[in-house]
Amino acid sequence: MEVRDASELDADTPHLPNETLELVCAPALIGSLSTTALQDVLDSSRKIVVQGRHNVWQRWATKLGINLEGDVPALKVDNSATALEAAAQNLGFVVTYSSYCQPYLKDGRLATWSKAKVQTTLCLALTGSPDKPSWHPAHKVFDWLKQEFQKGKSTP
Structure with a gap:
């Protein structure tokens, strides 16, 4: 598959x-999204990027009009499992497929910002x-x- x-x-x-892309992070970070503009939070936060054929960060950002350049270097990983674990350890934000992050959301290891979901093809x-x-x-x-x-x- x-x-x-x-x-x-x-x-x-x-x-x-079809998948939905979600912005997820450790629950401790999600509070910053309620008081600060998403663009400002992302400018000053680490983005966890899964390197691969489908650049999900770019797809997500384009749909929401988000600029991905920021002050903090990205953490680049080679698979979604590593990205989700890094996010659960409070190392930054990751954009991922909804089917991949559901177990993390269900057990409370990650949180999602509902206003930042993007439907894809x-x-x-x-x-x-x-x-x-x-x-x-x-x-x-x-x-x-x-x-x-x-x-x-x-x-x-």
């Missing part, structure tokens, strides 16, 4: 619903060899994942 742009998938590619898609038939075992796992994601969306 990989993150893909849903608009570029063919109709037969199984995929989960990105989704998790089951990709692979075109010669694999639809009855391949991976499709059963993917169908289960789709059901689990739908359950998560229907619960408050």
Whole structure:
């Protein structure tokens, strides 16, 4: 499975619903967003950046009209798990896919600023060899994942 742009998938590619990008941080940092403008907070805070094909910080910032240049150098990591752990340790802010941060939000290790959510065309898609038939075992796992994601969306 990989993150893909849903608009570029063919109709037969199984995929989960489009992702929302969320700005998350340790709960101790979220209080600063209630009293200070988001741009000012980000200018003076560390951004945790996941290096990869989809620049989620840039996608998020463009939609919200945010300038990403600031006074604090970014912390660059190579995967979302590391970024989320760094944010949970109060090392800065990260923009991430909602499906990735849900366990952290649920257990209170991270907090999100609800005014900074951005809907995208990105989704998790089951990709692979075109010669694999639809009855391949991976499709059963993917169908289960789709059901689990739908359950998560229907619960408050």
